[in-house]
Amino acid sequence: MVAAGSDAVPAGRESAVTVRASLPLFRKPSVLPGFGLTLGFTVSYLSIIVLVPLAALIVKSSGLGWSGFWTAVTTPRVLAAFQVSFGLSFAAALTNAIFGLLVTWVLVRYDFPGKRLVDALVDLPFALPTAVAGIALSALYAPNGWLGKPLNELFGMKVAFTPLGIAIALTFIGLPFVVRTVQPILQDLPPEEEEAAASLGASRLQIFGGIILPAILPALVTGFALSFARGIGEYGSVIFIAGNMPGLTEILPLLIVIKLEQYDYAGAAAVGTAMLAVSFVMLLILNLLQQWMRSRHAR
């Protein structure tokens, strides 16, 4: 509007300058219409659906006051749930980093029959509803299940209703994050460095450790972080296989649900806020780590 107005009036140089100076240059001029409409709609919708409700979480937990908040999130039960959620998510993300790298490597570097089908299958955890994954995994690993029975009889291992079961569910949920993050980077890796190393007599293992791994490490760390973050928040696929014993196999999201069912809204909000804060901080640290690695590799 402003741009059109100043065009129509053959204004002097000074007035054009004052128009530009008086505007804080909120946006660059464009001939395309609809900026106000779409931005207005986007910001209002975002505020109503996301920002205001998230603010309610903070408001509710701040109603406890600092000491109340601290007491609410440091009870033994909450601390144990923090340990279960973060520890097992970490273990699952680590498993995913290792096996996800293996799967990605095979998908990118080798040819085998049914490769495209396998590639598509990797996205299954994104598409399969978490509750379905949860009951399927707990049926598989239950003491009389397809996998639970042989594992129990041969190795005396119990999976369902133990921390191991939770780790397996979180591994299922997090796998695509690692594969889909590393895959494009591995695909676009130029062969020249590998060729040079090979011509200088490096073995494949040396080439992998010295050239390929450093190049894909930032992506691998990102995939790990995404898988880790997803694991902390995950609910549906875990609760069926977990057994949900307080202090042992009780995850944080379940604890929030339990507090809500007891009408302890402030307590639920406090645990939720703490969970959000801790996972944001961890993501931030991993982000910085990843930036540092990327800059080191670029040199």
Next chain:
Amino acid sequence: MPADTITSTSTNIAVPPVRSVLSEPGWVRFLLIAGALLFLALFLLLPLVAVFAEALRHGFDAYWAALTEPDAVAAIELTLIVAVISVPANLLFGVAASWCVAKFDFRGKNLLITLIDLPFSVSPVISGLIYVLLFGLNGLFGAYLRDMGIQIIFAVPGLVLATIFVTFPFVARELIPLMQEQGSDEEEAALVLGASGWQTFWRVTIPNIKWGLLYGVLLCNARAMGEFGAVSVVSGHIRGETNTMPLHVEILYNEYNFVAAFAVASLLAMLALVTLVVKTALEWRFGEELAATRH
């Protein structure tokens, strides 16, 4: 991308003999492929197979009976209703957000993009919790809503809100990079030639983004119908009234009615498979026109 093709053509002649140096011995390759396939079979394929095997354990009649039972039908209907409201809402938002983000330069754009992605980093349970804190009986607006006779939590509006929250970024995050890459030259040309804003949008922008739009809607819908954690918190689990399919699966499973639980779960698994097939087909056929397949 262009730089990449130039370098690879310059080394083209040397590629065939060098290739053997750049790969592993046959037996290593075999072991790695076998290891990866075994891992995927155990962790991904087996759970999927188990859903259908458990559902059909007592034959097709029991399976069919579980799906046509009134509570199951009500759950299927409710799931469809929730998806029919929340997916178009996020579709509209996704198009509007990507239009203003991709076609214009303004302050705070990166913040806006980060905020749009925010719901993906929030636990599903917290996504439900925040609406309970706002609209629940002890919530911030709880007393007001009760006086007005409006029920949001433990009713359909709560389910819709929670579903909209968890599926919020799907369409926008597919469209934003796509439209940013396409630029606005074509729209500007259309406007200069005298098209109106809406004509430009419908005849230039929409045809350019239609496959990306379909891709985003597909993923959004799969999540909307399959969401469990967020809706579980706001639903109240009233049988035949506020139970969506995933919640119905939970109730049946906790009642040890495994065949019925897996029967309903098999419907959701089929939805997931259809989603994967269409998604893969879109990626193969229109890969160039999707943001998600380019990096």
